[in-house]
Amino acid sequence: MTNATDWKAIEAKYYMQVVRRRPLVLVRGEGTKVFDDQGREFLDFTAGWAVLNLGHAHPAVTAAIRDQAGQIMQMSNLYYTTPQLKLAQILIDHSCFDRIFFANSGAEANEGASKLARKYGKQRLNGAHEIITTFNSFHGRTQAMMAATGQPHYQENWKPLMPGFVNVEYNNIDAIKRATTDKTCAVLVEPVQGEGGVNVPAPDYLKKVQAWCKEKKLLFMVDEVQTGMGRLGTLFGYQQFGVEPDVMTLAKALGAGAPLGAFLCKQEFSVLEPGDHGSTFGGNALTTAAGWAAAKVMVDENIPAKAARTGVYFMGKLAALKEKHSFVRDVRGMGLLIGFELADNRSAALMQECEKNGLLVNSVRPNTIRFMPPLTVSNAEIDRAVEIFDRALSTVPAPKPA
Numbered sequence: 001m002t003n004a005t006d007w008k009a010i011e012a013k014y015y016m017q018v019v020r021r022r023p024l025v026l027v028r029g030e031g032t033k034v035f036d037d038q039g040r041e042f043l044d045f046t047a048g049w050a051v052l053n054l055g056h057a058h059p060a061v062t063a064a065i066r067d068q069a070g071q072i073m074q075m076s077n078l079y080y081t082t083p084q085l086k087l088a089q090i091l092i093d094h095s096c097f098d099r100i101f102f103a104n105s106g107a108e109a110n111e112g113a114s115k116l117a118r119k120y121g122k123q124r125l126n127g128a129h130e131i132i133t134t135f136n137s138f139h140g141r142t143q144a145m146m147a148a149t150g151q152p153h154y155q156e157n158w159k160p161l162m163p164g165f166v167n168v169e170y171n172n173i174d175a176i177k178r179a180t181t182d183k184t185c186a187v188l189v190e191p192v193q194g195e196g197g198v199n200v201p202a203p204d205y206l207k208k209v210q211a212w213c214k215e216k217k218l219l220f221m222v223d224e225v226q227t228g229m230g231r232l233g234t235l236f237g238y239q240q241f242g243v244e245p246d247v248m249t250l251a252k253a254l255g256a257g258a259p260l261g262a263f264l265c266k267q268e269f270s271v272l273e274p275g276d277h278g279s280t281f282g283g284n285a286l287t288t289a290a291g292w293a294a295a296k297v298m299v300d301e302n303i304p305a306k307a308a309r310t311g312v313y314f315m316g317k318l319a320a321l322k323e324k325h326s327f328v329r330d331v332r333g334m335g336l337l338i339g340f341e342l343a344d345n346r347s348a349a350l351m352q353e354c355e356k357n358g359l360l361v362n363s364v365r366p367n368t369i370r371f372m373p374p375l376t377v378s379n380a381e382i383d384r385a386v387e388i389f390d391r392a393l394s395t396v397p398a399p400k401p402a
């Protein structure tokens, strides 16, 4: 039998070393729990990167995948296949959008949305093609999305960046106004920044962005790859802010673990025509069957509302930890996307200590832990996680000054 040490050696020998992988070989999951090849159990508060909003191995999703795999997995989009049609319908019925295109990932969804924005600019704004995005955003790792992602460490080694993206300060409407020129065709923002450290904007920020876009006829686009599908406590994150974007992108939780993305737009801005865009796997029957099963559970059982309640409970517990430990600087978030910021860089050490004690969390910044458990997480599981985290806060020492 292959043991964990061998798996690690294989990875070390064969892989491009682009991930600082944790030394765990995970073989099975159920709900909020995952199990490694040694039979150890962990509470998974990373949820496969905010993907498993219904938890691991949700019976409805598993059944849908099994069933679809036995029928038809893939045809080209030259033909109709039914799972993607059902998923399109449920997403449009529950959002402010009219049209959808299916992709395979978040980066691809944003690429497609950016193409739509450029065509819109070409047709209706005299060839305007620039998209305003924000610092500390994350939009993916393709050539264009590295330019959209306003973080130096995703950009430095790959310059010159693809032209057509302008990065400005987040949560600052004046920065967007100042950056707007006759070349601007769209603004793309996350309702809450996830990878950038869980940054929640002022309650009226998105409203102001929407108003500005309307005034200047720019497309108001939201990247809901992380905030979509219930994460913030509503099915889509924009619903928390009283706005209706023109374009939205989804991925992560959309396929409930199967690789699936999408971008949606209002009818008025549906400028793509036959031949403009496409994807071999986009809308694949297997991934959209998983997505449809998950979306149906999400809606039928009102999982987003549950996430909102659990989020309040979790935030309350974390706020108490802030009172208890003097080096905790900030607890912030919305729904079940929560950031826990420290006054020093002990986040990686905390993550490792939690892991030793059976809790998986994400060290999203050197000084910030990000919690993104399945939305189905129970209060008892939250209690257990907070207990482990509290103990880690008490035992992990402050880093030595550099």
Ligand SMILES: *Cc1c(COP(=O)(O)O)cnc(C)c1O
Residues within 6 Å of the ligand: 104, 105, 106, 107, 108, 110, 138, 139, 140, 141, 190, 194, 195, 223, 224, 225, 226, 227, 251, 252
């Ligand atoms: C993860 C993420 C992406 C990129 O998604 P991939 O599927 O990794 O390409 C884009 N935008 C946001 C907001 C994300 O969180």
